[in-house]
Amino acid sequence: MRQYCSGQQADLLDRYWDEVAVETMQSLGRGSSDERSFVIEPKYRSAFLDDLFAARDFVEPKFRYPPLIKCLFEHFKKLWYDAQFRDGENAFFSRLLQAEVERFGIRATGWSGTRGAVIPFLETFCAELNFEPSGRRWRKKAGDLVFEVCADLGYNQFRDRSPLKFRIYHARQPKYLFDLWSSVMDRLVPGVERYSPGRTVDQYLLGVKAYIGLFNLIAESLASSPASPERKIGQEARS
Numbered sequence: 487m488r489q490y491c492s493g494q495q496a497d498l499l500d501r502y503w504d505e506v507a508v509e510t511m512q513s514l515g516r517g518s519s520d521e522r523s524f525v526i527e528p529k530y531r532s533a534f535l536d537d538l539f540a541a542r543d544f545v546e547p548k549f550r551y552p553p554l555i556k557c558l559f560e561h562f563k564k565l566w567y568d569a570q571f572r573d574g575e576n577a578f579f580s581r582l583l584q585a586e587v588e589r590f591g592i593r594a595t596g597w598s599g600t601r602g603a604v605i606p607f608l609e610t611f612c613a614e615l616n617f618e619p620s621g622r623r624w625r626k627k628a629g630d631l632v633f634e635v636c637a638d639l640g641y642n643q644f645r646d647r648s649p650l651k652f653r654i655y656h657a658r659q660p661k662y663l664f665d666l667w668s669s670v671m672d673r674l675v676p677g678v679e680r681y682s683p684g685r686t687v688d689q690y691l692l693g694v695k696a697y698i699g700l701f702n703l704i705a706e707s708l709a710s711s712p713a714s715p716e717r718k719i720g721q722e723a724r725s
Contacts, residue, residue: 487676491557502555505532507674515670521551579680583689590695594687601639604649604694608637611695615702626702628709630657635698648682648693652701666701675700 488496506519509528517524519532522539538554545552552559565572586592597603609619612635617624622637636651652666672679678700681693 487558487561490561491555495555495557499555499558501534502538502553503676505535508532509535510670510673514664515666515673518551519673520554580685580689583681583684583692584686586696587686587688587692590692592688592692592695594691597687601649604639604691605637607691607694608635608649608698611698615698617698617702626705627657628705631655631705631708632657632660633701633705635701648697650694650697652697654704666704668697671697671700674704 488499491499508530509517509519509524509532512528512530513524513526516526517528519535520539522536535554542552542554544556544559549559549563553562565575596606605622608624612619612624615626617626617633617635622639624635626633632653632655634653634655636653638649638651648668652671654664654666655662666674668679668682678696681696682690684690684693
């Protein structure tokens, strides 16, 4: 995206992504920074994003709430309208995913093709990061917060989306959940949705591993930054 928007806008993009990450965490993902609308109003509301929203001059009827950075909107439209560009970018990311498949040694050995076949892989990826199993859930505590990876098997055999749900809640108030779906994750670390679903089973499993790794990083960020954890999540996760 920095290349598409030209290097001169790198600082602007970083600031935008970081501010969106802060608002996403503080609103528990219940809202949209690009719309400046929140079900749960964050304690920190970005004046920087408010200014970008007020200064927009590129809204189109078909796209009511575009990204607040114009070049991001232009990129989105190019993906929407230009099939050749879209296919080229998808192929580019597929090559990157395949390189990571090889680097991490991801193999779909034992994959039966059924929906539940992903469970052994979830168990392995979660165990590597010290999430403790509880049925089809894996948990890790960081202070009073519980971080939970859940198997969401209501997907079809074509692997069209991630088989995961992520939850954060206080140990003494488990009914108040922060549900992190892939779209919410992508607001914390832009581009992470590129990991799912992948073009092959190996790439699909790489995406599962990547999402669990990101969720673990969020847990570690909150555990290590008690004074103001949300502000560091976008920066640390991208690092």
